[in-house]
Amino acid sequence: MNRLYHAPLSPFCRKVRLTLAEKRIEVELIEERYWEPSAEFLRRNPAGKVPVLRMDTRFMSESQAICEYLDETAPQPPLFPRDPEGRYEVRRLCAWFDDKFHAEVTSKLLYERVNKKMHGQGYPDSRNVKAGATRIKYHIDYLAWLLDQRRWLAGDQMSLADFTAAAHLSCLDYISDVDWNRSATVKDWYAKIKSRPSFRPLLADQVPGFPPPAHYADLDF
Numbered sequence: 372m373n374r375l376y377h378a379p380l381s382p383f384c385r386k387v388r389l390t391l392a393e394k395r396i397e398v399e400l401i402e403e404r405y406w407e408p409s410a411e412f413l414r415r416n417p418a419g420k421v422p423v424l425r426m427d428t429r430f431m432s433e434s435q436a437i438c439e440y441l442d443e444t445a446p447q448p449p450l451f452p453r454d455p456e457g458r459y460e461v462r463r464l465c466a467w468f469d470d471k472f473h474a475e476v477t478s479k480l481l482y483e484r485v486n487k488k489m490h491g492q493g494y495p496d497s498r499n500v501k502a503g504a505t506r507i508k509y510h511i512d513y514l515a516w517l518l519d520q521r522r523w524l525a526g527d528q529m530s531l532a533d534f535t536a537a538a539h540l541s542c543l544d545y546i547s548d549v550d551w552n553r554s555a556t557v558k559d560w561y562a563k564i565k566s567r568p569s570f571r572p573l574l575a576d577q578v579p580g581f582p583p584p585a586h587y588a589d590l591d592f
Contacts, residue, residue, distance in 0.1 A: 373398040376415065376423040378405060379576040380485060380545060382477060383434035383469065384422040385538035390438045390531065391424075392569030394445040398424070406490045435465055438531055450531040460525045464517075464532035468539050472510055477539050479503025480548045485581055507543070508553065515554040523560075537564040541573055547584045551592060558592070566590050 375391065375398045377384035391398050403412060408419045416423045416432040424431045431437050442450045451458050480503040483495035514536065517524050525532040540561060543549050551558040564570060574588040586592050 373427075374401055374425040375399070376401045376403040376412070376425075377421050378403060379578055380481060380542050381421055382473070382535075382539040382542050383420075385541060385573055386434045386469075386531075386535050387422045387424060387437050387441075388573065389534040389538060389569050390441050390450065392572065393448060393450065393534075393567075394441055396441070396445060406486075435462075435469065442531070450529075450534070452526060452528060452530065457526055461530045461532045464525055465535045468532075468535045472536075472539055475506040476503050476510060477542065479506070481542050481546060484546055484548075485578070488580070489578075504548070507548070508550070511550070511553050511557055514557045514560070518556045518560050533560075533564060537561060537570075541565075541570075545576070545578070545583045545587055546581065562590065562592065 373391075373396065375384070375387060377388065377400055379402065388398075388400075403421050403423075405412070405419060405421045412423075413419055415425070415430045418432060420432065422432070422434055422437065424437050431440060438450070451461050479499045483499050483503070487493055487495060514524070521527065523529045523533050524536060540549055551561070565574070577583070
């Protein structure tokens with residue numbers, strides 16, 4: 372049995388979970404307290420980070436590398452275009468969300484509101500929360516700009532870029548930190564992603580001490 376060592380509210384883990392589900396690759400989920408890494412976990416990934424995917428006897432880390440490996444070894448349905456320009460654009464947007472969005476928004480909202488408490492690191496820093504709440508508006512506007520010109524984020528076909536963005540937004544939506552009224556275009560795009568069968572396990576996630584809002588699992592918001 373394939374295994375994915377993960378944390379429920381990690382956007383990087385969710386990105387891999389969505390890719391596995393789209394590819395219909397069955398996997399056993401093992402929740403990992405990566406902030407208290409055991410010697411066994413560090414043997415799987417010396418970086419001490421999740422996700423870690425075990426397929427057969429091989430352990431793989433880093434969400435983007437995992438997802439590209441899965442797309443190459445299980446090509447249906449494809450999550451990258453065939454042309455180099457299209458593949459570049461998917462990678463560019465994946466990096467945008469995993470790097471820029473994560474640094475400016477996810478780490479400022481989710482990590483302050485949830486991770487600090489879970490990790491026993493004290494209370495949220497209000498300055499970080501305020502900064503994240505301000506910057507997410509800019510990113511939603513950027514999503515809206517992309518979707519005004521394209522059917523999906525990177526082009527005419529759904530791709531890993533859409534799942535990467537949705538993974539981050541879904542974590543923030545779990546703690547009610549996404550203003551879906553800011554852009555009807557972005558809300559409609561997310562509703563399409565949210566209604567896919569691959570997304571349903573994410574909507575069933577429950578983090579002790581942090582119940583999700585009622586709209587979180589509602590496909591019609």
